[in-house]
Amino acid sequence: MAAIPLKFQPGDTLAFRNATGGTELWGIVGRKRGGYLLRPFNGSDPRTWSDDEIDNAYGARRLIHFPCNVQGLPKNIADILEKTWDYWPEEVRRHAERRTVYVAKVDALIDAYPVRMEAYAAAAEAVYTAHCEEWKAEDTEFAIRRAAEDAVLRRRRKPRRSDAQPVRTPPLQKPNPYTIRAWYVLWSQYGRDIRLLIPHRHLRGNRQARYPRRWDDALDTYKIMRVAIEDYYMRMPRKRKNFAYSKYEEICAEKNVPCVSFRSFRVFIDRNYTERAEFEKRYGRRAAYLKYGIFERTTPPERPLEEVEVDHCLIDLIAVHPLTGRPLGRPWLTIILDRATRVILGAHLSFEVPSYASLQRALAHAFWKKDLTGIEGLEHDWPCHGIPEWVFCDNGKELRSKSLRLTEAMLNFAVFNLPRKTPWLKGAIERLFGSISVQVFSHEEGTILSRTKDFYDPVARARLTLAEVNHKILKWIVDEYHEAVHPTIKCRPIEKWRQLTELYPVRPIPDFDHIIRMTGEVIEKPISNVGVHYKGLLYSDPKVLEELKARRGGLKKKWIIRVDPYDYGEIWIFDDDVGRWYVLPCTDPAISRNVSKYQHNVHKLIAKHNLPPGTPITVKDLENAKTLAQETVRTLFENGTATATAAKAARYEANGQPFTPLLNGAITADPQLPPPLDTESSQPSAPDLKAKALAHAVPSASAASTPASSPRSPARQNFDDEIERMVEQWASKMK
Structure with missing residues (x-):
C-alpha cells in the first residue's frame, strides 16, 4: 500500500533516529517526485528520500519534524525551543498566548494591505479593541490569586474577593506596530511555534558575577564560599547556615577578599548544590543513594521454591522461664520464606544466637512435612515443604560456612549471599518480620514496642514462656498469615502455594535421615587408631573404620564428617567410594548424647x-x-x-x-x-x-536478624x- 505523502516546507529539518540510538539531522531542500530531496547536516551529499521511507520512519517513531532550520537557529531561540511549554511560568505563557492572537490577526490581514506596516497597525487596533476588557479582568484575577499565595507563604491572612481593590496591576497597553512586526517575523521564520513568542524576561538583569573569579589556584570569594559551605554547613553534626556564613566572613577578612551578603550566600547554596548533593556530603553517598535513588521492582518468580529468603530476627518480646517465671530475654527467630507464593516454608525459635545450629534446624523444618495434629488451637494445616532452587540471604558467618556450601551441593540448590547493607534485596522477609512484631508481639505483655518505656517495664511485665511464644507465632502463620490476602500476590499465600504446586511439583528431600546428614555441620577429620576425635570426644565403629582406614591413602586422608549441632551422641562419616554414610556412635554417651x-x-x-x-x-x-x-x-x-x-x-x-x-x-x-x-x-x-x-505440647525453636520496623538487633x-x-x-x- 502506497504511503500518503507528508507535507514539509523547504528549510524544515527532519531528525531520524538510527538503530544505535543516535540522531541524524537532514534539511529539506525541496519536493521531488515521490519524495523529498534532503541534505544531511554532516556535510555529505544530498539524496532523495521516498515517501515510503519517510512514512516508515514516521510510523516507527524514528522521525521528528522541526518546522525550521535548526542548524541556523540563534542561541536564544534554540534555548527556548529546547524547553517544553509547561516549563514556563503561567504569567509568561499568558503573554505568549496573547501575542499569538496578534500574529494570527496579522496573518489574516497581511494580504489585504499593500504595506505590511499598515497590516501590523490594523491588527494591533483590532485585537486590542476586542480583548482589552477581557485581558484586564484576567490580569486582575491573576494579581489577586498571586497576592493570596504570597500571603499564605508569609503566614498572613488570605485575602478575600472584597480585598481586590488594593491590588494593583500593570496597565494593559496596545502594542506598537513595530513590536508586532518583530513578533510576526520571528514567529513566521522559525516554524510558527508559540514558544517563539515567550517574553525574554528570564534574560533580564545583570548576569555577570559581582566579584571577579580566579580560574587559577588563587582564592576568590566564591572558592572561599564553597569551602565554608562544605566544611561548616554540610558536615555532621549539622549546623545552621548563619554559622557557616560567619566562618566565611572570618576567612574573607583574613584573606582580604570581598564578602557577599547572607542572602547571596544562601542563593549560592541553592543554585550550586542539589538537595541530594547536600545530603550526600552530610551523611555519605550510601545514605543519599538509599534516600534519593530509584529502585526497580524485581519480577517475582513463577515457580514455588524457585527463590526463597532466609534471615534471622531478635523478636520484640521478653520470654520467661516455664517453672520459675523469671525473665529470660528475647529469643531469636529464623524464617525461610518463598518469594513466589509468600508462604513460610520453615522456622526456628530459641535462645540460640544466629549460628549454623539455628540455621540447620530451620532448613530441616522447611525441607520436611510438618505434623500439626498434636497441637491444639490450630484451624489449618501447614502443607509447605521441599528443597528450593535459590536461597537468598545476607553475609552471616553461618550463611557462608563450609557446612552450608556442602549442603547446597548435596541437595542441589544454590545459596546467594547478598551484598552488605542491602536489606531491600530481601525485602519480603524483612517486611514479614515487621508484620510479626506488630501483629503478634505488640499487644502481648513483655513487648519492647511500647512507646511509654518510662511507665512500662517489659522485663517486669513479661508473662509468656518460649513455648507459648512459639505457639502464638505458629498460630499466626497457619491461621492468619497464610489465610489472609497478601497485598503483593493479591491472594492468600496458601492458595497461591496450592495453585503453583499443581503446575510445578516441589522437589522432596531423598529421605528423612538426610535431614541431619545433609544439613549437619561439616568437619574433616582423619581416622586414628582408636577412631575419630572431635571436640575431645571419641567416635568409633571398628567394623566400619577398619574398612575405611585399610584403603589406599586411608591413613592420611581427612574424611568428611557430619555433626548434629544439637546432639554430639553420634556423627556421620562419608564413604566417597561407594557414596554411603556410616554412623559412628560416641564412646562416652553420658557426656555426648543429647548434648549440643x-x-x-x-x-x-x-x-x-x-x-x-x-x-x-x-x-x-x-x-x-x-x-x-x-x-x-x-x-x-x-x-x-x-x-x-x-x-x-x-x-x-x-x-x-x-x-x-x-x-x-x-x-x-x-x-x-x-x-x-x-x-x-x-x-x-x-x-x-x-x-x-504447654512445654510438652509445643516444642521450641531458634532464630536470628533484624525486622524492618523494629530497632537494630545487637551485634553478634x-x-x-x-x-x-x-x-x-x-x-x-x-x-
Whole structure:
C-alpha cells in the first residue's frame, strides 16, 4: 500500500533516529517526485528520500519534524525551543498566548494591505479593541490569586474577593506596530511555534558575577564560599547556615577578599548544590543513594521454591522461664520464606544466637512435612515443604560456612549471599518480620514496642514462656498469615502455594535421615587408631573404620564428617567410594548424647576452670562439669540473677526441638523438663504451671536478624568469648 505523502516546507529539518540510538539531522531542500530531496547536516551529499521511507520512519517513531532550520537557529531561540511549554511560568505563557492572537490577526490581514506596516497597525487596533476588557479582568484575577499565595507563604491572612481593590496591576497597553512586526517575523521564520513568542524576561538583569573569579589556584570569594559551605554547613553534626556564613566572613577578612551578603550566600547554596548533593556530603553517598535513588521492582518468580529468603530476627518480646517465671530475654527467630507464593516454608525459635545450629534446624523444618495434629488451637494445616532452587540471604558467618556450601551441593540448590547493607534485596522477609512484631508481639505483655518505656517495664511485665511464644507465632502463620490476602500476590499465600504446586511439583528431600546428614555441620577429620576425635570426644565403629582406614591413602586422608549441632551422641562419616554414610556412635554417651555444641563447650570450659593449668580433661571431668552446669542453670533460674545471664542459661537448655513436630520423625530425643525446684525456695504461680504443661505440647525453636520496623538487633558476639563470660559468672555464683 502506497504511503500518503507528508507535507514539509523547504528549510524544515527532519531528525531520524538510527538503530544505535543516535540522531541524524537532514534539511529539506525541496519536493521531488515521490519524495523529498534532503541534505544531511554532516556535510555529505544530498539524496532523495521516498515517501515510503519517510512514512516508515514516521510510523516507527524514528522521525521528528522541526518546522525550521535548526542548524541556523540563534542561541536564544534554540534555548527556548529546547524547553517544553509547561516549563514556563503561567504569567509568561499568558503573554505568549496573547501575542499569538496578534500574529494570527496579522496573518489574516497581511494580504489585504499593500504595506505590511499598515497590516501590523490594523491588527494591533483590532485585537486590542476586542480583548482589552477581557485581558484586564484576567490580569486582575491573576494579581489577586498571586497576592493570596504570597500571603499564605508569609503566614498572613488570605485575602478575600472584597480585598481586590488594593491590588494593583500593570496597565494593559496596545502594542506598537513595530513590536508586532518583530513578533510576526520571528514567529513566521522559525516554524510558527508559540514558544517563539515567550517574553525574554528570564534574560533580564545583570548576569555577570559581582566579584571577579580566579580560574587559577588563587582564592576568590566564591572558592572561599564553597569551602565554608562544605566544611561548616554540610558536615555532621549539622549546623545552621548563619554559622557557616560567619566562618566565611572570618576567612574573607583574613584573606582580604570581598564578602557577599547572607542572602547571596544562601542563593549560592541553592543554585550550586542539589538537595541530594547536600545530603550526600552530610551523611555519605550510601545514605543519599538509599534516600534519593530509584529502585526497580524485581519480577517475582513463577515457580514455588524457585527463590526463597532466609534471615534471622531478635523478636520484640521478653520470654520467661516455664517453672520459675523469671525473665529470660528475647529469643531469636529464623524464617525461610518463598518469594513466589509468600508462604513460610520453615522456622526456628530459641535462645540460640544466629549460628549454623539455628540455621540447620530451620532448613530441616522447611525441607520436611510438618505434623500439626498434636497441637491444639490450630484451624489449618501447614502443607509447605521441599528443597528450593535459590536461597537468598545476607553475609552471616553461618550463611557462608563450609557446612552450608556442602549442603547446597548435596541437595542441589544454590545459596546467594547478598551484598552488605542491602536489606531491600530481601525485602519480603524483612517486611514479614515487621508484620510479626506488630501483629503478634505488640499487644502481648513483655513487648519492647511500647512507646511509654518510662511507665512500662517489659522485663517486669513479661508473662509468656518460649513455648507459648512459639505457639502464638505458629498460630499466626497457619491461621492468619497464610489465610489472609497478601497485598503483593493479591491472594492468600496458601492458595497461591496450592495453585503453583499443581503446575510445578516441589522437589522432596531423598529421605528423612538426610535431614541431619545433609544439613549437619561439616568437619574433616582423619581416622586414628582408636577412631575419630572431635571436640575431645571419641567416635568409633571398628567394623566400619577398619574398612575405611585399610584403603589406599586411608591413613592420611581427612574424611568428611557430619555433626548434629544439637546432639554430639553420634556423627556421620562419608564413604566417597561407594557414596554411603556410616554412623559412628560416641564412646562416652553420658557426656555426648543429647548434648549440643554450646553445652559441650560450656562443659569443657567448666572442667578447665576446675583443673590446674596444663592438666588434660578426662571423661570424668566432663561428667562432673555437666552435672555442675545443670545444677548451676537450676540455681540461676531460682535466684534473681540478671536477665542477660538468664538468657545464656536458657540457651544452654535449648535441645534443638524443631518449630513444629515433623511427620513420622524426630530430630532430637523427647524434651526433658529441668529437675523439680525446691518448693520452699520457689513457688511457681498458676501461669507458670500452665506453661509447664504447654512445654510438652509445643516444642521450641531458634532464630536470628533484624525486622524492618523494629530497632537494630545487637551485634553478634564472639561464641567463645560469650561462653567464657558466662562460665565466669556461673563460677562466681557457685563460690
